[in-house]
Amino acid sequence: MTDTPAIELREVCRDFRRPRTSLREAPPVVRALRDVSLTVGRGERFGVVGESGSGKSTLLRLVCGLDRPTSGEVLVEGRSIGDQPARRLGWLRTRLQLVFQDPMSSLDPRMRVRDIIAEPLVAQGIHGDHQARVRELLDRVGLDPGAAGRYPHQFSGGQRQRISVARALAPDPDILVMDEPVSALDVSVRAQVLNLVDEIVDGLDLTLVFVSHDLSVVRHVCDRVAVMQDGQVVETGETERLFTEPGHDYTRSLVAAIPDLHAALAGRSAQDLARGAGRPS
Amino acid sequence: MSEVQGAPAGGVADTGRAPAGGSAGRRLNASLVLGGAIVAAVVVLALLSYVWTPYAPMRVLPVEPYQTPNAEHWLGTDRLRRDVLTQILVGARTTLFVGVVAVGVAAVVGVPLGILAAMSPGWLGQLVMRGNDVLLAFPALLLAIMFAALYGGSTRVAMIAIGIATIPAFARITRSGALGVMRTEYVVAARAAGRSPLGIAVRHVLPNVAGLVIVQASVSFAIAILAEAALAYLGLGTPTGQASWGRMLYEAQTTLRSAPHLALIPGAAIALSVLGFNLFGDGLRDWLDPRLEGR
Numbered sequence: 001m002t003d004t005p006a007i008e009l010r011e012v013c014r015d016f017r018r019p020r021t022s023l024r025e026a027p028p029v030v031r032a033l034r035d036v037s038l039t040v041g042r043g044e045r046f047g048v049v050g051e052s053g054s055g056k057s058t059l060l061r062l063v064c065g066l067d068r069p070t071s072g073e074v075l076v077e078g079r080s081i082g083d084q085p086a087r088r089l090g091w092l093r094t095r096l097q098l099v100f101q102d103p104m105s106s107l108d109p110r111m112r113v114r115d116i117i118a119e120p121l122v123a124q125g126i127h128g129d130h131q132a133r134v135r136e137l138l139d140r141v142g143l144d145p146g147a148a149g150r151y152p153h154q155f156s157g158g159q160r161q162r163i164s165v166a167r168a169l170a171p172d173p174d175i176l177v178m179d180e181p182v183s184a185l186d187v188s189v190r191a192q193v194l195n196l197v198d199e200i201v202d203g204l205d206l207t208l209v210f211v212s213h214d215l216s217v218v219r220h221v222c223d224r225v226a227v228m229q230d231g232q233v234v235e236t237g238e239t240e241r242l243f244t245e246p247g248h249d250y251t252r253s254l255v256a257a258i259p260d261l262h263a264a265l266a267g268r269s270a271q272d273l274a275r276g277a278g279r280p281s
Numbered sequence: 282m283s284e285v286q287g288a289p290a291g292g293v294a295d296t297g298r299a300p301a302g303g304s305a306g307r308r309l310n311a312s313l314v315l316g317g318a319i320v321a322a323v324v325v326l327a328l329l330s331y332v333w334t335p336y337a338p339m340r341v342l343p344v345e346p347y348q349t350p351n352a353e354h355w356l357g358t359d360r361l362r363r364d365v366l367t368q369i370l371v372g373a374r375t376t377l378f379v380g381v382v383a384v385g386v387a388a389v390v391g392v393p394l395g396i397l398a399a400m401s402p403g404w405l406g407q408l409v410m411r412g413n414d415v416l417l418a419f420p421a422l423l424l425a426i427m428f429a430a431l432y433g434g435s436t437r438v439a440m441i442a443i444g445i446a447t448i449p450a451f452a453r454i455t456r457s458g459a460l461g462v463m464r465t466e467y468v469v470a471a472r473a474a475g476r477s478p479l480g481i482a483v484r485h486v487l488p489n490v491a492g493l494v495i496v497q498a499s500v501s502f503a504i505a506i507l508a509e510a511a512l513a514y515l516g517l518g519t520p521t522g523q524a525s526w527g528r529m530l531y532e533a534q535t536t537l538r539s540a541p542h543l544a545l546i547p548g549a550a551i552a553l554s555v556l557g558f559n560l561f562g563d564g565l566r567d568w569l570d571p572r573l574e575g576r
Contacts, residue, residue, distance in 0.1 A: 064473050065473075066469065066472060066473060086472075087477070089475070090475055093473065093474060093475035094475075097473065097474075098469075098470065098473045100466040100469070100470060101466070102466055105465045105466045105467065106465075106466035106467050106469075106470055107467055107470075108465075108467040108471075108484075108485055108488075108489070109489070110488040110489055110491075111484075111485075111488075119470075119471060119474050119476070119484075120474035120475065123471070123474045123475040123476040123477075123480060124474070124475050164470075167470070167474070171474075
C-alpha cells in the first residue's frame with residue numbers, strides 16, 4: 001500500500017458550459033482543465049502554481065471531491081472519487097482536508113471557534129471528547145485555549161487562518177490541501193503562518209498540496225511544483241530545479257516575476273522582467 | 282487587504298488575544314430600547330387584561346354612551362356604552378395573537394422554502410420561486426377577503442390568511458440571504474468537512490439569515506396588525522362582540538365627527554404598536570449581529 005500515491009489525476013478534463021449566446025449555436029464551453037495528469041506521492045509537499053484562470057482552483061475542487069471531472073479519473077489514496085455521489089465520500093473527508101484562501105469568508109461568523117474547529121468531527125459523526133480535541137488543536141496552531149469561546153471576527157487575519165488550519169487538522173487527515181492560504185495576509189503574518197504549516201506538515205507527517213500564484217511562497221514550502229497555464233500542466237519538477245533552470249517559457253516568466261530587491265533598487269519593475277523573460281528566445 | 286491591517290505589527294507573536302474592545306459586550310441601541318419598550322407595553326397590556334380590566338370585557342354598562350375620557354372611564358365609553366379602556370386592553374390580546382400566528386405561519390413556511398430555493402439551483406428552486414411570485418402577485422387583502430368569504434369572518438381565518446399572504450416576503454428575503462451564504466467559503470468548507478445539505482442549511486444558512494428573518498418578522502408583524510385592523514374594519518375579521526382595535530375603528534366610523542376619540546384611541550394604539558415592532562426589529566438585527574459587537 002505504501003506505493004499508492006496520495007493523489008493521482010489521470011487525464012482529467014473539466015469543461016464548464018457557459019450560458020447560451022445564440023439559439024442555433026451550442027453554448028460556449030470553457031475548458032478549465034485539459035488532460036491533466038499528476039501524481040502526488042505520500043508525504044510529498046506538492047505545489048501548484050499559475051495565474052488566476054489557469055485552472056488551479058478547479059483542480060483543487062476536483063481533488064477535494066467538491067466537483068466532478070468531465071472525463072478522466074481522480075484517485076485519492078488509490079480510490080476513485082470522481083464518480084462517487086457526495087454521501088459516499090465520507091472516507092475522503094477524514095483523509096483529506098482543506099484550508100481556504102480568504103480567512104474572512106472561510107469561517108462562519110455566527111459560530112464560535114470551538115464549533116468551527118469541531119465541525120468536521122461533528123459532520124463525520126466522529127465520537128469522543130471534542131472539547132479536548134479543540135484545545136489540543138488550538139495549542140498545536142499556537143492559539144490560546146480561551147480562543148475557543150470567541151467568534152471569528154475577534155481575530156486578525158493570521159489568527160483566523162490558524163483557526164482554519166486547526167479545523168482542517170481536526171479529523172486527523174493524511175492530506176492537507178491549501179488554497180492560497182497566505183495570499184490574503186500581511187507579509188509579516190505570512191511568514192508566521194508558513195512556518196506553522198511547515199511545522200505541522202513535518203510534525204504530523206502529512207502530504208501537502210499547496211496552491212498559490214506566488215512562487216516565492218511555494219519555494220518556501222514545497223518540494224515539487226506543477227506549473228499550470230490555461231488548464232494545462234506545462235511543467236512539473238523539483239522546486240529548486242524549477243527556480244534555477246525553468247524549462248518552459250511560462251515558468252521562466254513566473255520566476256522572473258518574483259520581486260527581487262536588487263531589481264527593485266535598480267528601478268526595474270517585475271512587469272518589465274516578466275515581459276523580458278516571457279519573450280520567446 | 283484591509284482586514285489584515287488590524288493584525289499585530291511584524292514581530293509581535295500572533296496568538297489568540299482578541300483586539301482591544303472585542304469582547305466589551307453588545308451595546309443596546311436606541312431603536313431596540315424604544316421599540317422593546319413599546320412591544321413590552323403592548324404585551325403587558327394584553328397580559329394585564331387576563332387578570333384585571335376596569336369593567337368586565339364587552340359588558341354593556343348602565344351609563345351614558347359617547348363619554349369622553351373622565352375619572353370613571355379613563356378612555357371614555359362607546360356607542361354601546363362599553364368601557365373603551367377595557368376594550369383596548371382586551372384588544373391588545375387579539376392584536377398580539379394575530380401578529381404571532383400570522384408571522385409564525387409565514388416564517389415556518391417561507392423560511393424553509395427560501396432556503397430550499399437557494400440551495401437547489403435547478404428546476405426545483407425555480408418552481409419554488411415562481412410559485413412564490415404567483416402568491417406575491419395576489420393582493421394580500423383580497424386573499425384574506427376570499428378566505429373570509431369561504432370560511433366565514435373570524436380572527437382565526439383572518440390571521441391564517443394574513444400569514445399565507447406574507448409567505449412570499451419571507452421566502453424572498455430568506456432566499457436572497459441564503460444565496461449569499463451559499464457563495465461563501467465557509468459553506469464550501471462545511472461541504473469539504475462532510476456536512477450534508479440539511480446540516481449546512483441548519484448550521485450555516487439559517488443562523489446567517491436569521492438577522493434578515495427577524496427584521497422581516499417585525500415588519501410583517503406590524504403589517505399583520507394593520508391587516509387585521511383593516512379586515513376587522515371591513516367587517517371580515519374579528520366579529521362583533523369580540524374586542525379588536527380594528528373592530529373599534531370600524532364601529533367608530535359613524536361617529537367620527539361627534540366622538541372622534543373613539544377612533545383616535547384605537548388608531549393611536551395601532552400606530553404605536555406598529556412603530557414599536559418596526560423599531561424593535563431594526564434594533565434587534567443590530568444587536569444580534571456578533572460582528573457589530575462592542576461598537
